[in-house]
Amino acid sequence: MSGEHRLRRIVVAGGGTAGWMAAAAIARTLGKVVDLTLIESDAIGTIGVGESTIPPLVTYNRLLGINEAEFMRATNATFKLGILFDHWKDVGHRYFHSFGLTGKDHWSAGFQHFWLYGLEKGHHESYDDYCLELIAAREGKFAHLPDDRMNYAYQLDSTLYAKFLRGMAEGDGCKRVEGKIADVELDGEKGDIAALLLEDGTRIEGDLFLDCTGFRALLIGQTLGVGHDDWTHWLPCDSAIAVQTESVGPAVPYTRAIAHDAGWQWRIPLQHRVGNGYVWCSRYREQDAAMERLLANVEGEVLTKANILRFGAGMRQKQWHRNCVAVGLSGGFMEPLESTSIHLIQRAVLRIIRMLPLREISERDVNEFNDQQITDMVQIRDFLILHYKATERDDSDFWRYCRDMPIPDTLEQKMELFRETGLVFRKNDELFVENSWVQVMMGQGITPRSYHPIAEKLSDEELAKLLATIRETVARTVASLPDHEAYVSRYCATSRAAAA
Numbered sequence: 001m002s003g004e005h006r007l008r009r010i011v012v013a014g015g016g017t018a019g020w021m022a023a024a025a026i027a028r029t030l031g032k033v034v035d036l037t038l039i040e041s042d043a044i045g046t047i048g049v050g051e052s053t054i055p056p057l058v059t060y061n062r063l064l065g066i067n068e069a070e071f072m073r074a075t076n077a078t079f080k081l082g083i084l085f086d087h088w089k090d091v092g093h094r095y096f097h098s099f100g101l102t103g104k105d106h107w108s109a110g111f112q113h114f115w116l117y118g119l120e121k122g123h124h125e126s127y128d129d130y131c132l133e134l135i136a137a138r139e140g141k142f143a144h145l146p147d148d149r150m151n152y153a154y155q156l157d158s159t160l161y162a163k164f165l166r167g168m169a170e171g172d173g174c175k176r177v178e179g180k181i182a183d184v185e186l187d188g189e190k191g192d193i194a195a196l197l198l199e200d201g202t203r204i205e206g207d208l209f210l211d212c213t214g215f216r217a218l219l220i221g222q223t224l225g226v227g228h229d230d231w232t233h234w235l236p237c238d239s240a241i242a243v244q245t246e247s248v249g250p251a252v253p254y255t256r257a258i259a260h261d262a263g264w265q266w267r268i269p270l271q272h273r274v275g276n277g278y279v280w281c282s283r284y285r286e287q288d289a290a291m292e293r294l295l296a297n298v299e300g301e302v303l304t305k306a307n308i309l310r311f312g313a314g315m316r317q318k319q320w321h322r323n324c325v326a327v328g329l330s331g332g333f334m335e336p337l338e339s340t341s342i343h344l345i346q347r348a349v350l351r352i353i354r355m356l357p358l359r360e361i362s363e364r365d366v367n368e369f370n371d372q373q374i375t376d377m378v379q380i381r382d383f384l385i386l387h388y389k390a391t392e393r394d395d396s397d398f399w400r401y402c403r404d405m406p407i408p409d410t411l412e413q414k415m416e417l418f419r420e421t422g423l424v425f426r427k428n429d430e431l432f433v434e435n436s437w438v439q440v441m442m443g444q445g446i447t448p449r450s451y452h453p454i455a456e457k458l459s460d461e462e463l464a465k466l467l468a469t470i471r472e473t474v475a476r477t478v479a480s481l482p483d484h485e486a487y488v489s490r491y492c493a494t495s496r497a498a499a500a
Helices: 016-030 056-063 068-075 111-120 132-138 158-171 218-223 287-295 341-355 363-389 397-404 409-421 434-443 453-457 460-479 484-492 495-499
Strands: 009-013 035-040 078-080 082-086 094-098 153-155 175-178 181-186 193-198 203-205 208-211 228-230 239-245 255-260 263-269 274-280 307-310 314-316 324-326
Touching (some): 009 016, 009 203, 016 158, 016 341, 056 153, 068 484, 111 434, 132 460, 208 218, 218 324, 239 287, 263 287, 274 287, 324 341, 363 409
Parallel strands (some): 009 035, 009 208, 035 175, 082 255
Antiparallel strands (some): 082 094, 239 307, 255 263
């Protein structure tokens, strides 16, 4: 590396959840080391089709030193223990994908093998009965437990989350500049981004630029020309409508994903309202019909104008190119079925901080960042495809297409391995743990034909004792928990929610 030039100036192009998650983390971590500027325009709306998260956000907030109760009050948040899937395997069928561990694993094999052996031995209790988070969610209960024994995430207002993070970032030294980006100036010699030019003539120079401009991908796509891989043949939904409704009952600690004949509907309870949306494939349903379907299946008075979004599932071929890093929708999008959008922002931001060069950007750093970020996205892509491919639905052209479509070899291997042996192998510390794959594959109708021989090491008496002890521990713990809404009210209720 050359000795003089130091990477000092980081410019975040765009606000919203992606921009302010990046700014807050960089300012909190490196505020005294780098000069951080964020550019956003109040005239440009943010895209927020989902308000549901997954457990790594708990860790992210802790890394930033965020007080959880304060954050939850600021974002009208509730707790989330998983997702209830209705009508995915077939119409009338439901299953739960929880954030918890099920049963007790042996180092050589997951609990599903002991449960499968138990079925053979006449123990017919549901796999669900061995998971604390699942039973707590089903009964509408929650509490923080010692030793973090309850795995959870949040259901929140993402616009308020961005506002909360903005306050943090500015407090830690991030400079916000109001304005629209009119042009991107390139260094004629290197081809890197030299500066962003605003409509009012302001010129903002930088050494590293984070593209948080959403689907426009103004920097990494439009300016630097990084291509985009299309995944819509595997994830065919390309449209969404979001509305908010009044709460008509207690807020439950889980999100619902309700499958329809051309897509699916989400329902996310916050403290003060419920987030609703319909995700569908425009090849099989017109927009007016989609709107009608959504409004016919919401509960409570509609509070907001419908937000209509068009998208295509896919990924930018490079997430970091030259001196520009894509964060959020500029790097790719996969529908909000498993609440992974905010997680991918988080992963990108933390990787940027870990790999931030002192001086000139190293191509080896860039290549490693791209490999890791793209691996994350491909693994999440496969998990989402699983929900559509493994179905027994035959009631519409949409579901017949999903059932019959070719899938990536990586997913085919995982599904067939589980079907034949009950085994699930994770690679490269992938996001979704073994139990997530087990719950969704069995929930979607994939039943293993065999199990690991370690299960047969247990005598009939030992097996019965193991299964009963786990079930009883789960039931006893859940019985001791308070109702979720009552716990939220004591722990982090907003004044608005408390008044209601």
